[in-house]
Amino acid sequence: MINTLILQAPAETTRYMIAGYSVIFGVMFLYIVSLIVRSRKLKQELETLKELEQENK
Amino acid sequence: MEPKPRMLAILDVVTTLLFLTAVGMVFFYAPLEAIMGQVQRVFYFHVANAWVGMLGFMVAAIAGIAYLRKNDRKWDIVGLAAIEISFVFFLTAIISGSIWARGSWGTWWTWDPRLTTAAICELVYAAYFMLRQGIEDPDRRARFGAVYAILSFISVPLTFISIRIFRTIHPVIFGGAAASGSSFEMSPKMLQTFMFSLLTFSIIFIDLLWHRIRLGKLADETEALRLKTLQ
Amino acid sequence: MESLPQAEDKLGTNGSTLGVGQFIRSVTAIIWKDLAAELRSRELLSAMLVFALLVILIFNFALELDAATRSSVTAGVLWVTFAFAGTLGLNRSMAMEKDRGCLDGLLLAPVDRTAIYFGKAIGNLIFMLIVEAIVLPVYSVLYSVNLFNPGLLLVILLGSIGYVAVGTLLSSMAIQTRTRDVLLPVLLFPLIIPVLIAAVKGSTGFLQGVDVADIRPWINLLLVYDVIFIAVAFMVFDYIVEE
Numbered sequence: 001m002i003n004t005l006i007l008q009a010p011a012e013t014t015r016y017m018i019a020g021y022s023v024i025f026g027v028m029f030l031y032i033v034s035l036i037v038r039s040r041k042l043k044q045e046l047e048t049l050k051e052l053e054q055e056n057k
Numbered sequence: 058m059e060p061k062p063r064m065l066a067i068l069d070v071v072t073t074l075l076f077l078t079a080v081g082m083v084f085f086y087a088p089l090e091a092i093m094g095q096v097q098r099v100f101y102f103h104v105a106n107a108w109v110g111m112l113g114f115m116v117a118a119i120a121g122i123a124y125l126r127k128n129d130r131k132w133d134i135v136g137l138a139a140i141e142i143s144f145v146f147f148l149t150a151i152i153s154g155s156i157w158a159r160g161s162w163g164t165w166w167t168w169d170p171r172l173t174t175a176a177i178c179e180l181v182y183a184a185y186f187m188l189r190q191g192i193e194d195p196d197r198r199a200r201f202g203a204v205y206a207i208l209s210f211i212s213v214p215l216t217f218i219s220i221r222i223f224r225t226i227h228p229v230i231f232g233g234a235a236a237s238g239s240s241f242e243m244s245p246k247m248l249q250t251f252m253f254s255l256l257t258f259s260i261i262f263i264d265l266l267w268h269r270i271r272l273g274k275l276a277d278e279t280e281a282l283r284l285k286t287l288q
Numbered sequence: 289m290e291s292l293p294q295a296e297d298k299l300g301t302n303g304s305t306l307g308v309g310q311f312i313r314s315v316t317a318i319i320w321k322d323l324a325a326e327l328r329s330r331e332l333l334s335a336m337l338v339f340a341l342l343v344i345l346i347f348n349f350a351l352e353l354d355a356a357t358r359s360s361v362t363a364g365v366l367w368v369t370f371a372f373a374g375t376l377g378l379n380r381s382m383a384m385e386k387d388r389g390c391l392d393g394l395l396l397a398p399v400d401r402t403a404i405y406f407g408k409a410i411g412n413l414i415f416m417l418i419v420e421a422i423v424l425p426v427y428s429v430l431y432s433v434n435l436f437n438p439g440l441l442l443v444i445l446l447g448s449i450g451y452v453a454v455g456t457l458l459s460s461m462a463i464q465t466r467t468r469d470v471l472l473p474v475l476l477f478p479l480i481i482p483v484l485i486a487a488v489k490g491s492t493g494f495l496q497g498v499d500v501a502d503i504r505p506w507i508n509l510l511l512v513y514d515v516i517f518i519a520v521a522f523m524v525f526d527y528i529v530e531e
Contacts, residue, residue: 008092010090010093010094010095011093011094011096011160011161012094012095013093013094013096013160013161014094014095016095016096016099016156016159016160017094017095017098017099017160019156019160020096020099020153020156020157020160021098021099021102023149023153023156024099024103024106024149024153027148027152028145031142031265032265035265035268038272039271039272039275042275042276042279043275045279046275046278046279046282049279049282049286050282052286053282056286125527177478177481180477183474184471184474184478187474187475188462188465188475190467191465191466192464192466193466197464200528200530201461201465204457204461204524204527204528205458205461205475207520207524208454208457208458208517208520208524209479211516211520212478212479212480212481215512215516216478216481216482219482219485219486219509220485222506222509
């Protein structure tokens with residue numbers, strides 16, 4: 001009778017949760033970084049091009 | 058690129074706060090699921106990511122229609138931004154979904170309609186980028202991108218339905234519970250965490266979209282100047 | 289200065305039937321052009337046919353097509369074959385337009401743009417149906433499967449229509465890119481998944497003698513797909529070919 005009263009404990013899946021969230025946070029972080037990096041590179045290029053344009057005038 | 062507008066700066070702050078709150082809710086507020094254990098917590102952000110992916114696709118399709126009718130450059134920038142973000146979010150959804158499946162049912166992949174449709178969307182995006190890559194003329198690139206975004210967006214519900222019907226008549230042999238999809242009871246606290254996650258990610262989407270659009274405009278400006286000076 | 293009735297006759301205009309009559313004439317002219325060209329050279333059909341038969345042959349070695357599994361696998365094999373041969377056909381059909389400058393000529397002519405789409409699409413459909421009409425008996429003979437099943441033929445027709453409707457649209461885009469031929473399958477296959485699933489399940493259903501009521505959802509799906517995408521093509525084709 002006691003057997004039927006003992007509930008099964010939830011599965012031990014913490015490492016999968018950690019893996020899952022590493023991916024979620026990781027990908028989001030990488031994407032935001034890529035946005036920032038691309039933005040910087042373009043701004044730099046724009047500056048350089050503007051200088052070139054000034055020289056050409 | 059114009060300086061960051063005040064609204065965007067505020068939105069950045071709001072987004073970050075919402076995100077931190079959501080994370081807190083997922084780890085501390087939501088209860089532990091009785092059968093799957095900790096891995097179930099992945100569910101909240103996994104679905105939120107997929108939801109944003111779908112949202113992005115819809116925005117891209119609408120932007121496509123707008124571009125075809127108005128012929129205004131900015132709609133092309135919006136479309137590309139939406140697809141890029143959607144690509145990233147669907148990717149996260151697929152990988153996290155796979156990890157969740159592995160943790161809950163011991164199988165890395167379930168051919169369930171939602172996950173499979175998300176994977177197909179990723180392939181569509183890959184095709185979209187390849188299509189744009191192969192076109193020099195910016196107007197044609199924008200036009201074709203718009204057309205493909207519209208066509209592919211229309212095909213997605215049909216794809217989903219066809220896989221759904223396929224699955225109900227043709228259940229997957231292994232992975233019993235996995236085959237029937239995510240089936241666990243959601244207590245009120247879980248539901249709240251779930252809804253809040255959806256809300257948070259929707260705001261994240263808008264925030265990122267805005268930033269990506271600004272990046273797109275910057276790229277356009279640079280490209281124009283590049284063509285002009287390097288004649 | 290011609291009198292108005294004479295001028296109208298020349299243009300084939302006729303009051304309210306102007307649009308439709310002219311449209312049908314243009315479409316028929318384009319179909320005829322493609323058929324006539326193909327009749328002379330036969331390069332398109334032979335390429336598609338040889339390819340399809342080779343694929344069927346390869347499947348014989350790749351899959352265990354013994355009597356038991358045959359009925360469940362036949363539809364899949366057939367549709368994979370049609371999908372790949374179809375890509376060949378779509379590519380060549382559009383490439384011929386572009387390379388011979390026909391496309392530009394058509395665009396300059398006072399022809400409704402959508403008529404060009406329908407003309408090409410129906411032409412592509414005819415070629416695909418011809419290939420299917422030859423592949424089916426060959427498969428039937430090689431694997432002793434009776435494929436002369438009206439339900440099966442209906443599914444193949446509906447599936448081919450959906451395939452060609454989207455395929456013609458996409459090939460007219462792909463042909464204008466740098467990567468051309470290679471791009472079409474990449475663009476096309478994700479979009480026709482509903483067609484492939486419905487067609488394979490529908491075909492299998494008819495082959496295995498499943499109750500028609502169970503096959504209904506698949507046929508409906510094919511019909512819905514066909515109608516939706518033909519309608520969308522109507523609205524979108526102009527933007528693909530504008531200069």
